[in-house]
Amino acid sequence: MEEDPGKLINSIWSQELDLPPSCVEFCPAHPSYFLVGTYNLQKDDAEPQPEKETKEGDDESSQPAKPKKTQSRNxxxxxxQLQDNNNIVPVQTEPQPSALLDLHFNPNERFQDICATVSSTATLAIFRFSPGPGEDKPLKHLxxxxxxxxxxxxxxxxxxxxILFLSVCWHPSRYDMLAVTTNTGYVYLVHLPAWDRGWKLHAEPAITHTLEAWTVNLSSNLGATDSSDDVSFRIFSGGDxxxxxxxxxxWNPADDIPTxxxxxxxxxxxxxxxxxxxxLFVQEDGSEVLVTGSYDENIRxxxxxxxxxxxxxxxxxxxxxVWRLKLIDLDQTPNEKYRWRARILASCMHTGSRVVDVLQAADGEHHIQVLGRFEDHKSMNYGSDFxxxxxxxxxxxxxxxxxRLLCLWQLELP
Incomplete structure (x- = not known):
């Protein structure tokens, strides 16, 4: 029996952007607004220089090597803002000197208006988003x-x-800690004692990969949160x-040293x-249940x-x-159909977006089901959010x- 490919969905609104979009996220503090980060590889405007002629008898290998030119990105x-009539209106454009690879709002309830971005020049930037009447530039760089x-x-x-920062992840309960990954294969922890100063990146990598470290996530289920006590947490990373x-x-906030x-x-x-x-969650035996995405096109x-x-x-x-995964909801209340169910939005690069259910059935077996698929995109779908x-x-x-397409679509959920 073939697997159900899910309902095919069409867009109800779309717009071409000026630059290629790499990431997108709604603001949890102001949920009708969302941010899009863009990534632009700038073309070399300089005229190509003619190759130097080599005289007879010259050894080309003796010529000085040209230094490797790093790519220029912005x-x-x-x-x-998403309006009630499903119209999307532009609010603000903030040019950035480097290309953005990832952005996320702080999940802590007190700081859900704080957003972190990472870039192609290994920069971490913090913004506050505060829309209001008469405010034409609600996104403020800190x-x-x-x-x-x-x-x-x-x-x-x-x-x-x-060095490029490829991804960023906030600690889910400790508001002043996050993790970043690099193209050099490292995962680093960063402490932010204040939004505008005193940032410390711990130079000893928390995890190392032999190729690019594409993604990182943190789980806080092991210890204290906003206290002076030690904070224990799991760190997960995926690499090329x-x-x-x-x-x-x-991690002890007093000595600021992760162990x-x-x-x-x-x-x-x-x-x-x-x-x-x-x-997703921690089971009674202490094992963590999680979902991964891979270049091999599988969700696991x-x-x-x-x-x-x-x-x-x-x-x-x-x-x-499967480039990004976003949890829509997690139901851990057992019923006649399942013991638990996670509903997930997946950004699937060259085939668009998917809405999937991952669950443990009442008989104990695990299943994945595609509910809907959006395929209006004609190139890499790197970012989706709901x-x-x-x-x-x-x-x-x-x-x-x-x-450079931004689309809006809807799916009726069972």
């Missing part, structure tokens, strides 16, 4: 630092190379080396780079024990590389990179 942050001063000079790019890696860290308490281990089973990680459900081998519970191909304030149906904004 970007922007776009602010939009501070930006790059990896060298944040690490106290311990980390810097070598000559002819560059096809590895999902995870370990446990304890590895359980060394990072690998979860095998991916056939290409691991590009998305979504922790894992059970990761603190010790011992991880278990791949179920997987399913979604037709495109309007959190509407409960009658799922309302989604999704983006595609090379055709």
């Amino acid at each position: 970007g922007s942050i776009l602010v939009f 501070h930006t630092m790059d990896i060298e001063p944040m690490s106290g000079g311990e980390i810097s790019a070598s000559e002819g190379s560059e 080396d096809s590895k999902l890696r995870y370990g446990t860290v304890t 590895e308490t359980i060394s990072a281990v690998e979860a095998r089973g991916h056939d290409a780079g691991v590009t998305a990680i979504l922790p 459900l894992f059970s990761l024990a603190p010790y011992g081998r991880p278990k791949n519970l179920v997987e399913m191909g979604l037709g495109g590389g 309007y959190p304030a509407r409960k009658d149906k799922l309302t989604v904004v999704s983006t595609s990179f090379y055709d």
Whole structure:
């Protein structure tokens, strides 16, 4: 029996942007607004120089090597508002000196108007979003630092190379901590004692990959939150080396030093780079249930024990590389159909967006079901998010990179 591909959905609104969109997120503090980050690889405007003629007898290998030229990128942050009539209006455009690769609002209830962005020049920037009557520029820049001063000079790019921040993730309950990943394969923890100063990036990587570290996520289910006590949490990362890696860290705010308490281990089973990680919950035995996405086009459900081998519970191909995963809702109230169910929005690169249910059925078996698929995008779908304030149906904004498309679509949910 063939798997149900899900309902095909059409857009109800679309617009071409000026620059390629790389990420998008609704603001939880002001849920009718959302931000789009863009990534633009600038063309070299300089006229090409003719090659130097080589005289007879000259040794070309003796000619001085040309230094490697780093790529020039810029970007922007776009602010939009979704109106009740499903119209989307532009609110603000903030040009950025570097291309943006990721952005996320702080999940802490007191600071859900604070947004972090990371860029192609290894910068971390913090913004506050505060719309109001007569406010034409609600997105306010608070501070930006790059990896060298944040690490106290311990980390810097070598000559002819560059460091990019590829992703960022807030700690889910500790508002002043986040993690970033780099193209050099490292996952770093960052402490923000204030929004506009004193940032500290811990130069010892929390996790290391042999290739690009595409994604990171944190789980706070192990200890205290906003207190002076030690905070223990799990850190998960995915890399271009096809590895999902995870370990446990304890952090004491007083000495500001994270300590590895359980060394990072690998979860095998991916056939290409691991590009998305979504922790769901911790089971009674202490194992973490999470979902991953990969370049190999599969979404997978894992059970990761603190010790011992991880278990791949179920997987399913979604037709495109699964770049981002966003939790729509998690139902852990058992019924006649399932013991638990997670509803997820997936950005699937060259095949558009998918809405899927991942669940454990009443008989204990695990399943993945596609509910809906949006395929109006003609290029890489790197970012999708849903309007959190509407409960009658799922309302989604999704983006595609090379055709610079921003779309709005809806799906009736069972």
